Amino acid sequence: MATKNHYAFVIDVARCIDCRACLVACSVENNVPMDHTRIWVYDQGLQGTWPDLSRAFVPYNCMHCDNPPCTEVCVSGATYKDATSGLVLVDQEACIGCGYCVAACPYGARYIDQSRGVVDKCTACVQRLEVGLQPACVATCVGKSRLFGDLNDPTSEASLALKNAMSVTRLDYEGNGMDADPNIFYLNLPDTSSIKASDTFGQVPQSTLPRPSQYTLSEAGWKKVAIPLVAVAMGATFLAQAIFFTKQLIEGEKDFED
Numbered sequence: 057m058a059t060k061n062h063y064a065f066v067i068d069v070a071r072c073i074d075c076r077a078c079l080v081a082c083s084v085e086n087n088v089p090m091d092h093t094r095i096w097v098y099d100q101g102l103q104g105t106w107p108d109l110s111r112a113f114v115p116y117n118c119m120h121c122d123n124p125p126c127t128e129v130c131v132s133g134a135t136y137k138d139a140t141s142g143l144v145l146v147d148q149e150a151c152i153g154c155g156y157c158v159a160a161c162p163y164g165a166r167y168i169d170q171s172r173g174v175v176d177k178c179t180a181c182v183q184r185l186e187v188g189l190q191p192a193c194v195a196t197c198v199g200k201s202r203l204f205g206d207l208n209d210p211t212s213e214a215s216l217a218l219k220n221a222m223s224v225t226r227l228d229y230e231g232n233g234m235d236a237d238p239n240i241f242y243l244n245l246p247d248t249s250s251i252k253a254s255d256t257f258g259q260v261p262q263s264t265l266p267r268p269s270q271y272t273l274s275e276a277g278w279k280k281v282a283i284p285l286v287a288v289a290m291g292a293t294f295l296a297q298a299i300f301f302t303k304q305l306i307e308g309e310k311d312f313e314d
């Protein structure tokens with residue numbers, strides 16, 4: 057389906073340092089429940105044989121596929137491909153929480169938010185795009201590993217990165233007569249042979265998926281510490297600035313009166 061915009065992520069694996077700032081930014085921006093995440097960083101582990109070893113961290117989220125298997129199975133029409141942005145979105149008012157789309161997604165990019173009984177996943181921070189901002193994960197990425205933009209715009213950051221790339225890997229899913237055509241384009245993905253191997257889902261072996269969309273116990277603890285710390289730090293900065301400017305204002309008024 058041709059859409060007005062063709063938003064895509066371009067992810068340079070060589071630049072990811074596994075700091076996971078993107079996970080925190082996403083959770084804060086989108087109020088993601090504590091025991092879930094909308095995005096992952098998959099540790100490929102050591103690849104190759106000595107001395108030709110490599111290790112890569114692969115950032116990952118919903119691929120906003122051109123032919124999304126998730127929309128095909130949605131019985132309520134809640135999951136749809138937006139005709140303007142091309143993003144795959146969920147109308148959570150219409151979602152009945154049946155979970156068919158969770159099973160249909162070959163990338164494990166969806167989960168059911170048990171507290172609300174609806175499906176949730178990456179929206180590319182559509183609320184930020186509408187006011188001209190980048191998705192929170194992209195804006196926060198310290199290594200500039202995550203890029204995002206409109207492929208219909210040849211001057212977008214994503215278009216330029218793809219134009220200048222030596223090679224690009226798309227973790228395409230081709231199975232059951234479908235070709236998902238995902239919209240995450242990877243640069244510098246070192247070992248594609250394991251990723252291209254067949255499994256029950258076709259070309260996307262489960263071993264290359266990040267993992268189930270739940271945090272481990274230790275990570276849940278980490279998230280519970282990191283997010284409050286970031287919130288407290290932001291609050292303290294705001295308070296300090298407010299005090300500083302109020303002081304300036306009072307002193308300015310005094311000087312004026314004198």
Ligand code: SF4
Pocket residue numbers: 117118119120121124125126127144160161162163164165166177236
């Ligand atoms: S990655 Fe999964 S959830 Fe996202 S559009 Fe593709 S099939 Fe749907």
Ligand code: SF4
Pocket residue numbers: 071072073074075076077078079097115196197198199200201202
């Ligand atoms: S913020 Fe960027 S560098 Fe850090 S883990 Fe996420 S993608 Fe990797």
